[in-house]
Amino acid sequence: MDRLHELLPGTWTDDPTLADLAGSVSSALGFGTDRPLPVPDSHTVVVLMVDGLGDVLLQEHSVFAPAMASHRAMAMRVGFPSTTATSLTSLATGLPCAEHGILGYSFAPRDLDPAVEHTLNALRWTLDTADGPPAESVFAPTDVQPMPTAFDELTHAGAGVITLMPELFRGSGLTRAAYGTPADYRDASSPGAVRDQVVDLLAVGDRGPRLIYGYVPNLDAAGHRWGPGTPEWLERLRRIDDVVAAIIAALPPGATLVVTGDHGMITAGRRIDIDTSPVLTEGVRAVAGEARARHVYAEPGRCDEVFARWSSELDGQAHVATRDQVLAEQWFGATAAAHVAERIGDVVAVPGLDTLLTRSLREPMETMMPGHHGGWTVAEILVPFIVATG
Incomplete structure (x- = not known):
């Protein structure tokens, strides 16, 4: 294969x-x-x-x-x-x-932080980025x-x-x-x-x-x-x-x-940089995940337009879906617990083959790595x- x-x-x-x-x-x-x-x-x-x-x-x-x-x-x-x-x-x-709730390299625990003030880097257990401040006081491991x-x-x-x-x-x-x-x-x-x-x-x-x-x-x-x-x-x-x-x-x-x-x-093959693309950042309050699987959290009331822009910009280069589609197609598992479902991005994007969705400004270390996974x-x-x- x-x-x-x-x-x-x-x-x-x-x-x-x-x-x-x-x-x-x-x-x-x-x-x-x-x-x-x-x-x-x-x-x-x-x-x-x-x-x-x-x-x-x-x-x-x-x-x-x-x-x-x-x-x-x-x-x-x-x-x-x-x-x-x-x-x-x-x-x-x-x-x-879908049941344990650790939805990737990073994600927004909206059930614990409805305003999405922070994302959680689950690998490092830090806030927002790999080198961000410790997250335990905001997101206790046993709560997440x-x-x-x-x-x-x-x-x-x-x-x-x-x-x-x-x-x-x-x-x-x-x-x-x-x-x-x-x-x-x-x-x-x-x-x-x-x-x-x-x-x-x-x-x-x-x-x-x-x-x-x-x-x-x-x-x-x-x-x-x-x-x-x-x-x-x-x-x-x-x-x-x-x-x-x-x-x-x-x-x-x-x-x-x-x-x-x-x-x-x-x-890594082709890199598409989210941070330097106004089309991909407009109306977005947070981007999480990693270069091979992205959660996109839209500003209130802007989910549809964010989905439309991401779908158009990444047409043929990534699978882009709404949160409802992701749940219906069971991307993360057969039955998502209610609190876990809240954590899924309003839009989820999975680039095809060897394409990467990088973040040169927020994730410079990860952007430069030659080896990737997540897709x-x-x-x-x-x-x-x-x-x-x-």
Whole structure:
């Protein structure tokens, strides 16, 4: 399949998604019966989330990742938008973003701030921009995302849950919104640290039921900085595959490793700059999302004219829809909770193929990045489901 082929909302199926992983892992550990993904019964399940590991990229560069490629079971969809804050919350809650409410890289929580005085950067948990002021006092994580997480529910049910993530993310807004309050959070700030701690934990044998969750951000960072498929990106893919191979070798009987990603990535093509286009800024009070998926919040009473201008200006270059159309076509999930529906832009724009809707003035860092995601091409929205057993 063409790596830039679009998976439009009407083509989405009922096949398992990243949101099905939490329930499948819980069932494999003996809690529940719902198991859409083939995770075998286990006393220990290790879930390794590799940020930026798209299925198309893995297949295109499988020679650099033989361990992951050889244990790839299937591809699955992450949901829309294909971005970290949304996907991690879907993974940890078992819900699409239409229910958990983290609607992208950034969005306006209009249910909490009807005047749209601020947007929320959900990745950094800052106001308006990635380098904006902290947002916790305005948008508390438990207000923005109040649904329970599988991590907390497993802990309450008596399972051991160990979270291996960089110390930088401990207690952050996104960590609290996506994962809840991990009781056993351990610093693992490099792929090697994740490997060493997982191998040590597996060496003690059956201490189940137990979930060991490791998060590796390095591949995504390389894709944003240098671009997917570049030598720098490939070197990080190779290192991560070495980590996966070491964990597979350490799996005892009854333990399972699951590896997946939160999105794929494409290389930037044409850039359309919103900030320098009067046609795209007139009547608009806020623009959120990211270059591959934009929320547009219109000034009161100007939704129709903003939609008309965006549709005309971006004709043939982006899918532009009203909020009502987005809800009817279930872009963010089958049933949007009432408070979540309020957060969707009055207009939502998804550029086609490799086109970007950038913001040179408000998002200079993001505008210059060569690697992007958030849209619904197969290269962005499909991730691998990799599974190995002891």
